[in-house]
Amino acid sequence: MRILVVNVNTTESMTEAIAASARAVASPGTEIVGLTPRFGADSCEGNFESYLAALAVMDVVTSYPEPYDAVIQAGYGEHGREGLQELLDVPVVDITEAAASTAMYLGHKYSVVTTLDRTVPLIEDRLKLAGLDARCASVRASGLGVLELESSPERAVEAIVAQSREAVERDHAEVICLGCGGMAELEEAVSAATGVPIVDGVRAAVAIAEGLVRLGLSTSKVRTYAPPRPKQVTGWPFSAARV
Amino acid sequence: MRILVVNVNTTESMTEAIAASARAVASPGTEIVGLTPRFGADSCEGNFESYLAALAVMDVVTSYPEPYDAVIQAGYGEHGREGLQELLDVPVVDITEAAASTAMYLGHKYSVVTTLDRTVPLIEDRLKLAGLDARCASVRASGLGVLELESSPERAVEAIVAQSREAVERDHAEVICLGCGGMAELEEAVSAATGVPIVDGVRAAVAIAEGLVRLGLSTSKVRTYAPPRPKQVTGWPFSAARV
Amino acid sequence: MRILVVNVNTTESMTEAIAASARAVASPGTEIVGLTPRFGADSCEGNFESYLAALAVMDVVTSYPEPYDAVIQAGYGEHGREGLQELLDVPVVDITEAAASTAMYLGHKYSVVTTLDRTVPLIEDRLKLAGLDARCASVRASGLGVLELESSPERAVEAIVAQSREAVERDHAEVICLGCGGMAELEEAVSAATGVPIVDGVRAAVAIAEGLVRLGLSTSKVRTYAPPRPKQVTGWPFSAARV
Amino acid sequence: MRILVVNVNTTESMTEAIAASARAVASPGTEIVGLTPRFGADSCEGNFESYLAALAVMDVVTSYPEPYDAVIQAGYGEHGREGLQELLDVPVVDITEAAASTAMYLGHKYSVVTTLDRTVPLIEDRLKLAGLDARCASVRASGLGVLELESSPERAVEAIVAQSREAVERDHAEVICLGCGGMAELEEAVSAATGVPIVDGVRAAVAIAEGLVRLGLSTSKVRTYAPPRPKQVTGWPFSAARV
Amino acid sequence: MRILVVNVNTTESMTEAIAASARAVASPGTEIVGLTPRFGADSCEGNFESYLAALAVMDVVTSYPEPYDAVIQAGYGEHGREGLQELLDVPVVDITEAAASTAMYLGHKYSVVTTLDRTVPLIEDRLKLAGLDARCASVRASGLGVLELESSPERAVEAIVAQSREAVERDHAEVICLGCGGMAELEEAVSAATGVPIVDGVRAAVAIAEGLVRLGLSTSKVRTYAPPRPKQVTGWPFSAARV
Amino acid sequence: MRILVVNVNTTESMTEAIAASARAVASPGTEIVGLTPRFGADSCEGNFESYLAALAVMDVVTSYPEPYDAVIQAGYGEHGREGLQELLDVPVVDITEAAASTAMYLGHKYSVVTTLDRTVPLIEDRLKLAGLDARCASVRASGLGVLELESSPERAVEAIVAQSREAVERDHAEVICLGCGGMAELEEAVSAATGVPIVDGVRAAVAIAEGLVRLGLSTSKVRTYAPPRPKQVTGWPFSAARV
Structure with missing residues (x-):
């Protein structure tokens, strides 16, 4: 089975890290293909960038030339999953939901x-x-930007561990979800520091996507996620259009 | 004061109808400018089209060359309002929320x-x-597509009135919101048939936008709707880019 | 258009302050009439006083001799709005709801x-x-009584600012509503101290009431707010009765 | 122990019926005193009348000259309970809540x-x-007014039974609460017709009030229901005042 | 009237304390019978023990040889009440719910x-x-185990008082429920320290059970709590079976 | 990997059917072991039977002599999952939750x-x-008992299809979960009749359990599901005890 794991930003190294993390838990026989959007921001940390990412993900997935069995949208708290579900027949798994x-x-x-901190409301809204x-x-927010996770791994561990401890001790969390596509590396350190299970959204999504494919289940097409009606659409797909 | 009223689809005649409806209730001294997206679908009836519209609205608003005091996003149940709020300093009013x-x-x-019917969950999600x-x-859904409202006004009245009556009698609604940017014309007929107040989202949004401007209030910039951080964004604005 | 702005307590100076604040944002052509209840408490800080105010507001409004287009109930978290809606044909706007x-x-x-602090649950209940x-x-409560706002303006600013900061920093509020009819004066100071938009309920209510009148909308009369059925009522209106 | 059972309307015969119903379930040694408001409507079927009743109940209770141990507010879905709780040291039980x-x-x-039907939202709001x-x-509404329950007992039984059956069969209710102070007489007929337990609010309130008194419990005075602060109140108590 | 008060653990001294507390508030003519489960844990502080208790309570109640009028399940946050309701015709009152x-x-x-602390989620779930x-x-958790309440009464008072104060001051509680079957002794000390009403679940349950019996009300048998259908059950009742 | 799939009733043929259904979707290398409780009812259709099943499942799992990697509790809407989670270190998956x-x-x-119909509230409560x-x-209830699914397969299909259609058409469901451990056989027929994806809880649980094991995740032990504290437990495990 082939699963497309789509980064939501344009940073290739992050796509590679995400795909590697996905491969680490994929079943034998599952091929993980990492995709990077052709447009958008180099990190998604707000609504504007997330809306751009929503379309960029649809753009890169719908123009992928080979067959595939499932799609993972590898952005935490991002817009767009419902659009992908309309456009595709295969299951779509969002990592925010997979982690939860x-x-x-x-x-x-x-x-x-x-x-x-500014991405907290986006995640809360997606979960709601x-x-x-x-x-x-x-x-909870660590205060580090998406790209700082990669550039300052030690500070990242420290900040994520600190907030995870607060979550367990003050908020009575019994499990911590790593709230960014690029945090899988931190799993071990946070687990050791807190003593609770740590869930990485990308990895959780791989397991869920594999499960859906194995069960032969995909998106219902009777109402919300029915394919778009035939109509005149200008400027789509973006990759091929100039408005 | 100048208010941009932005249609979410590419159908010019609908932009004109919406702008005319807005003008009908605007205060003296308020200029209503109707904008039509440069790309997207000729009607928005699902998530994919709505995500396209989200960006198309941001695109056409941010490239509008004159000053303005407020923006109305004139699509019912559509994505994108939060992105606009990040990009702009003036108040943004979504007609789904204005009507409610x-x-x-x-x-x-x-x-x-x-x-x-397929747009019902989008509206429910926006309200939630x-x-x-x-x-x-x-x-409730009338079963008519967006463009049929214009092309078959008599059927539209009949279908909307029928569902409005059900809403009042079965669901105990005491007010009906017309759930589409292009329904203002129906206000009188539906009101006469049901005896309850009818709220058109575009008109409601004009009143709210004028009020916010008059009160000197605009979007809070401390967290969720802070301006995007400076970063590398590829392919934006769309109107000027080819990916 | 004429809007009645009704204080909920018997303190005339507060009525005047409220009316002045309303006038500061009213559109040209809008006449603001401040009304003071003929009975009740000199400040409303609890349920008993609020129930008294509910009737006192209905009493003073229904005996107002001139025509008017809308009514604003200028008490924060107070009872009574639903009763006014039954008795009147014009729109009724409660400042708690207008601010929110x-x-x-x-x-x-x-x-x-x-x-x-004791008024917090009343406001929470009204919002619910x-x-x-x-x-x-x-x-959040500042700890100052209603009349202290007027008598100790400096302490008022300090206490309101302190709680507003806590609201922004700890509770993640992005907007502050001034939770009392007589707080409009504080708008500027609180805004300067917190950097977030400050909403005064009276001023917000003026904008909303004007908007409703301009849109030709008023209270639905089909169910909850239908006029009282004809029946024997003893002792009403209070101003004219001795039980 | 003495319990005041306060009718919310001015119809003496209903006060007597309510008190008789209360006595039928009171423990030996419990004295039930029925009180009728000195002002207000002869039946409460909406917000205006209910706000009048709220004060009329406070008026008649606070001027009751003898000691008592608890108060039952015998109106379904009515305003005012919180005010009574501020004014009194003994427990206050509202029949809407007691039934639920x-x-x-x-x-x-x-x-x-x-x-x-118009009283349904009041009851829903009180329960919320x-x-x-x-x-x-x-x-659910039977469509009969409060006073028709007394004047047309046969129609009342029929209408209440019909709606109770609907509640059990369609809404999956397993218990029916009789939603009016004056419905206790119907208990047997509705029970026989539906096969489910029927709860009369007045009778339930007697049991709860007796229980609270026996347990030595009464209203908490630390916050919401603290006694009103000393202040200038005009026109209260109504029975003794002319505004 | 005879009320069975059933402890959820096998500690006889706790059964006696619970029964004594119940007797202290029972009406004249009410006989309180304390029952101790024949199997299970000597204290219930988690789900496994609580599920054991659920069956042990059903076992000891259904094999009680004399008639009775109501049953009180005297464990805080425990499983099982719904099973008892199916098996019995008399009212069943759970102390978690009675206190609330x-x-x-x-x-x-x-x-x-x-x-x-580990029992907090059980109680939250039962209340939900x-x-x-x-x-x-x-x-809130005091950090003391169930049996420590008995063995270290002074520490118990101190810990419960400390958490009760926090509940009043930080969480804005106006009433404290003692969250364990064996805490009735603490009522006075906690009340004195906090100034708010203290509710003991066992005592509250006695008042409610007496009230239900006096009103002639018992569990509805139409759906959720209908008697089990006739079927083959192995190993029940436990007291008489070896699997 | 070995997964224990535990039936909640004592009907061996149902255990076999459930295990077969689980095997049909298990990954290569996953061994499915079906377990039947040693005591309890031959079908679970209410709270008493479900509480029995809760313990019977814990009894049969904890006395299983071989190592295993995950446990599936194969009853829809049943009690007990939280107890298993305390007793075990491996992941526990309830089919009600897996389907949802x-x-x-x-x-x-x-x-x-x-x-x-009587099991509907149990399922609603578990989901809540x-x-x-x-x-x-x-x-929705089909009206057929658990064992009738096996004995009358044609009536079962008809009844389940009828309710599934209602769910899609009236309740706007886009997916149907088969709400009983023994319904997997119906998947195809219901899918064909409704056109929506059909989820069988047992199969869904297999995919989820496999995923958790592959991700190396198991129950958090810091609070709610910590192992029972050491204490005196009488009569457990049941299989080895006579009370």
Whole structure:
């Protein structure tokens, strides 16, 4: 089975890190293909960038030339998953939701530890819409930007560990979700420091996507995610258009 | 004061109708400027089209060359409002929210009557995120597409009236919101048939936008809607880029 | 257009301050009439006083001899709005709701900063019933009584600013609502100290009331706010009765 | 122990019926005193009348000359309970809440069957504020006014039974609350017709009030229901004042 | 009337203490019978022990040889009440719910102060299912195990008082529920230290059970709590079976 | 990897059917072991039977002599999962939750179609506690008992299809969960009749359990699901005890 794992920003090294992390947990026989958007921001840390990413993900996925079995949208708290579901017949898994639904099998409450404070409301909103917020103890920010995770790995560990401890001790989280596509490396350190299970969204999404494919299940097409009606669309796909 | 009223689809005649409707209720001294996206679908009836519209609205607004005091996003249940709020310093008013918050001053519960069944979940999700759903009795679909409202005005009236009656009688709505940017014309007929106040989102948004401007209030910039951080963005604005 | 702005307590100087504040934002052509209840408490800081105020407001409004276009109930967290809506044909706007619905256009979450701690639950209850609580980060008390706002303006600024800062920093509010009819004067100081938009309920209510009148909308009469059925009522209106 | 059972309307015969119903379940040694407001409507079927009743109940209770141990506010869905709690040291029990909290010991979901459709939102709002709505399957209206219950007992039985059956069969209620102070007589007939437990609010309130007194518990005075602060109140108590 | 008060653990001395506490508030003519499970843990502080207790309570109640009028399940936050309701015709009152529904008559918000931190989620879950959580300010743990309450009464008072004060001051609780079957002794000390009403679940349950019996009300049998269908059950009742 | 799939009733043929269904979707290398409780009811259709099953499942799992990697509790809407989580170090997956969390990846809303009407509230309660109810459109009963599914397969298909259609058409479900451990056989027929994805809880649970094991994740032990404290437990395990 082939799973497309789509980064939401244009930073290639992050795509590679995400794909490597996905491969580390994929079943034998699962091919992980990392995709990088052709346009958008080099990191997504707000709504404008996230809306750009939403379309950039749809653009890069719909122009992917080979067959595939599932798509993982590898951005935490980002827009766009519903659009992909309309355009595709294969299952689509968002890592924000994958982390949350996985964490809910592991503890009574979970927290998300993410990058900048400004992305907290985006994540909260995605969880609310997904109906996965009832057991969310908190979404906490480490104060580090997305790209700082890569450039300052030691500071990243320290900041994520500090917030994870607060989540466990003050917010009564029993599980921590790493709230960014590029945090899988931190799993071990945060787990050691807090003593609770750590869920990386990309890895959780691989397991869920594989499961859906194995069960022969995909997006329902009767209502919300029915294919777009035939109509005149200008400027799409972006990669091939100049408005 | 100048208010940009931005259609979410590429159908010029609908932009004109929306702008005319806005002008009908604007205060003396308020200039209404109708804008049509440069790309996207000729009607928005689902998530993919709505995500396209989100960016197309940001694109056309940010490239508008004159000063303005407020922006109205004239699509019902559409994505994108949060992105606009990050990019702009002036107030942004979404008609889905404008209709709902206005209706809540007029009755204990309100219903929305919209176009196709498939757009119902989009509207429900927008109201939930906006925190304006607690007094929403129902979102009902007339079964008519967006463009059929214009092409078959008589069928439109009939279908909207029928669903509005159901909303009042079965769902106990006391106010009806017309759930599409292009429905203002129906106000009188639906009001006559149901005996309840009818709220058109575009008109409600004009009143709210004027009020915000008059009060000197605009989007808070401390967290969720802070301006995007300086970073490398590829392919934006779309109107000027080829990916 | 004429808007009645009704104080909920019997302190004339507060009525005047409220009316002046309303006039400062009213459109040209809008006449603001301040009304003071003929009975009740000189400040409303609890349920008993608020229930008295509810009737006192209905009493003074229904005996107002001239025509008017809208009514603003200028008490924060007070009872009575639903009764006025039954008795009147014109729109009724409560300042608690006006502040909240306005704040929701400006930020992801808002807080209310009010007077005494004992009034916090009243405000929370009003927001819950109004269905405007989902995005309320907190309702905080400054510890100052209603009349102290007038008598100790400096302490008032200090206390309100302190709580507003806490609301922004700890509760993640992005907008502050001034939770008392007589706080409009503080707008500038609190805004300067916190850097977030400040919403005064009276001023917000003026904008909303004007908007409703301009849109030709008023209270739905089909169910909850239908006029009282004809029946024997003893002792009403109070101003004319001795029980 | 002496319990004041206060009618919310001015119809003496209803006060007598309510008091008789209360006496039928009171423990030996409990004296039930029925009180009728000195002003207000002869039946409460809306917000204006309910706000009048709120004060009329406070008026008649606070001028009652003898000692008493608890107060029951015998109106369904009415305003005012919180005011009474501020003014009194003894426990206050509202029959809307008493019926609901009792029904919740008897079945998974309960419904309320009341008088006119226009009172449904009042009851829903009271249950929501009381935090007793989560297991409420529905509030249904029989279409009969309060006074018709007395004047047309046969029609009343028929209409209440019909709605109770609907509540059980369609809304999955397992318990029915009789949603009016004057419905206790119907208990047997509705029970026989539906096969589910029927809760009369007045009777439930007697049991709860007796229990609170026996346990030595009364209203907390630390915050919401602290006694009113000393201040200047004009026109109160109404019975002794002319504004 | 005879009420069975069933301890959830096998510690006889706790059964006696619970029964004595119940007798202290029972009406004249009410006989309190304390029952101790024949199997299970000597204290319930988690889900496994609570599930054991659930069956042990059903076992000891259904094999009780004399008639009785009501059953009180005297464990805080424990499983099993719904099973008892299916098996019995008399009312069943759980002390977690009894404390909460009683507290809701006394203040705007209540808190529960319990034993170990690990039991907090059990209590929260029970309150959520019971639909009694909306006005719960917090569930706080004293850090003492169930049996330490008896063995270290002084430490118990200190720890419970400390958490109760926090609940009142930080969480804005106006009433404290003692969150364990064996805490009734602490009522006076906690009340003196906090100035708010203290509700003991066992005592509250006695009042509620007596009230239900006096009103002639018992569990609805139409759906959720209908008697088990006739079928083959192996190993039940446990007291008489070897699997 | 070895996964224990535990039936909740004592009917061996149902255990076999469940295990076969699990095997049909298990990955190569996954061994499915079906376990049947040693005591309890031959079908679980209510709370008493479900509480028995809760312990019977813990009994049969904890006395299983070989190592295993995960446990699936194969009863829909049953009690007990939290107890298993305390007793075990491996992940525990409940099929009610597995079906729901899987369905949420496939459509905007899902419905559950189950056996008898009396089990509907149990399922609703389990979903509420699991925090997976926000996107549940309805839980519907086919009216057939658990064992009738096996004995009358044609009637079962007909009844389940009928309710599934209602769920899609009236409740706007986009996905159907088969609400009983023994319904996997119906998947194809219901899918064909409704055109929406059908989720069988057992199969979904296999995919989720495999995923958790592959990700190296298991139950958090810091709070709610910490192992039981050492204490005196009488009569456990049941299989080895006579009380």
